[in-house]
Amino acid sequence: MVTVALVDVVKQYDAMEEVTLIGYKHGPALNHVTLEIASGETLSVVGPSGCGKSTLLKVVAGLEYANAGHVYYDSYDMSEIKPQDRGVGMVFQDYALYPTMKGKGNLAYYFEQHDRSEQDMEARVQQVADRLGVDFQLLLGRLPDTLSGGEKQRVAIARCIVRDPVVFLMDEPIVNLDAKRREKTRIEIKKLLRQFSITTLYVTHDQQEAIFMGDRIAVMRSGHIEQVGTFDELYYTPANLFVATFIGTPPIAIVPVNLAGMEIRSGETTWPLPPILADYHLAGPARLGVRPADWILGREDGMELEIRHIERIPTEQAAFIHGMLPGDIPVTALAPLDIPDRPMVKVTPDWERVILFEPEGERVLHTPGVPDLFE
Numbered sequence: 186m187v188t189v190a191l192v193d194v195v196k197q198y199d200a201m202e203e204v205t206l207i208g209y210k211h212g213p214a215l216n217h218v219t220l221e222i223a224s225g226e227t228l229s230v231v232g233p234s235g236c237g238k239s240t241l242l243k244v245v246a247g248l249e250y251a252n253a254g255h256v257y258y259d260s261y262d263m264s265e266i267k268p269q270d271r272g273v274g275m276v277f278q279d280y281a282l283y284p285t286m287k288g289k290g291n292l293a294y295y296f297e298q299h300d301r302s303e304q305d306m307e308a309r310v311q312q313v314a315d316r317l318g319v320d321f322q323l324l325l326g327r328l329p330d331t332l333s334g335g336e337k338q339r340v341a342i343a344r345c346i347v348r349d350p351v352v353f354l355m356d357e358p359i360v361n362l363d364a365k366r367r368e369k370t371r372i373e374i375k376k377l378l379r380q381f382s383i384t385t386l387y388v389t390h391d392q393q394e395a396i397f398m399g400d401r402i403a404v405m406r407s408g409h410i411e412q413v414g415t416f417d418e419l420y421y422t423p424a425n426l427f428v429a430t431f432i433g434t435p436p437i438a439i440v441p442v443n444l445a446g447m448e449i450r451s452g453e454t455t456w457p458l459p460p461i462l463a464d465y466h467l468a469g470p471a472r473l474g475v476r477p478a479d480w481i482l483g484r485e486d487g488m489e490l491e492i493r494h495i496e497r498i499p500t501e502q503a504a505f506i507h508g509m510l511p512g513d514i515p516v517t518a519l520a521p522l523d524i525p526d527r528p529m530v531k532v533t534p535d536w537e538r539v540i541l542f543e544p545e546g547e548r549v550l551h552t553p554g555v556p557d558l559f560e
């Protein structure tokens with residue numbers, strides 16, 4: 186197990202230096218990335234398509250070189266270390282198993298290639314298979330073509346584990362599985378990561394998966410790491426509007442407001458400035474972030490929300506109201522399951538729970554902080 190650190194890493198692909206046909210010039214795929222993944226930790230990496238997630242993995246693996254900056258495994262600078270000597274296990278969405286070899290052959294291949302003895306191989310394969318359980322052992326006797334997607338991925342992961350990797354790099358490993366298998370396989374992968382405590386970078390576009398897999402989550406945008414933290418930290422204390430809107434489903438509502446004197450106004454609605462915001466002595470435009478659970482419904486001082494759709498979730502005894510505020514501002518608000526169908530409802534932010542951003546959204550003016558569940 187090692188601690189992996191990236192320090193001020195820049196990666197600019199050659200093709201990116203050219204101005205594209207529509208005249209847009211790309212920034213670097215990694216733009217001064219500094220990041221540390223603790224020994225044995227799983228860090229999930231999320232962000233929109235093209236933000237640099239896969240490039241991050243490739244630079245850590247040594248499959249792409251960095252134009253600037255350094256990658257360290259513990260205190261060792263890996264710049265001169267070839268990918269095959271880094272002790273990295275990589276798992277991708279396409280399992281890349283050798284199709285003519287049974288599960289065991291796939292696990293053993295590395296030992297053959299590295300002139301390791303048969304006993305060595307048998308002992309290690311057995312050791313890993315024992316830890317993975319009886320049902321995994323059955324997979325060892327089968328050809329990849331006869332395995333389900335989830336089973337193939339388990340063999341692919343076991344193939345990495347027998348090589349004793351110091352770092353695991355996983356790039357959307359379960360994206361190709363159907364929903365039911367994804368659920369099952371992600372539980373298995375999580376179990377494996379716990380059992381073997383290997384430092385892991387786990388790339389996914391799926392927020393739920395990122396939360397489930399990661400001890401912490403890194404949110405990327407355009408080659409930058411916007412924020413790294415636990416889900417609660419990202420959710421309650423986002424670094425900026427991008428993180429706030431990226432994390433949380435259904436998403437946070439963003440409402441333009443104006444602060445003047447002891448009032449806060451949105452469109453036609455004016456509220457007295459809530460005490461929680463008063464201390465900041467703010468004035469002028471800002472943006473208010475309100476999570477679905479943080480709207481109070483039906484209060485006289487609320488804004489009129491035009492209801493477009495009520496999504497009932499009987500298992501949660503709740504419903505989501507999806508609607509629009511004046512000015513076409515989309516809002517989702519949590520409501521009781523038995524909320525009657527109607528065209529409008531008044532909504533007031535729970536001021537104790539709101540997040541306030543400066544108008545460009547790059548800076549946060551106020552957050553409620555991470556709640557203490559044991560208070």
Ligand SMILES: Nc1ncnc2c1ncn2[C@@H]1O[C@H](COP(=O)(O)OP(=O)(O)OP(=O)(O)O)[C@@H](O)[C@H]1O
Pocket residue numbers: 198199200201211214232233234235236237238239240241390
């Ligand atoms: N080999 C390459 N040559 C030139 N540009 C590349 C190359 N690989 C990636 N890029 C560009 O680098 C940027 C980051 O790509 P990357 O694949 O790391 O993003 P990603 O976040 O993994 O995307 P996705 O979620 O769609 O897989 C993108 O603009 C992409 O077009």
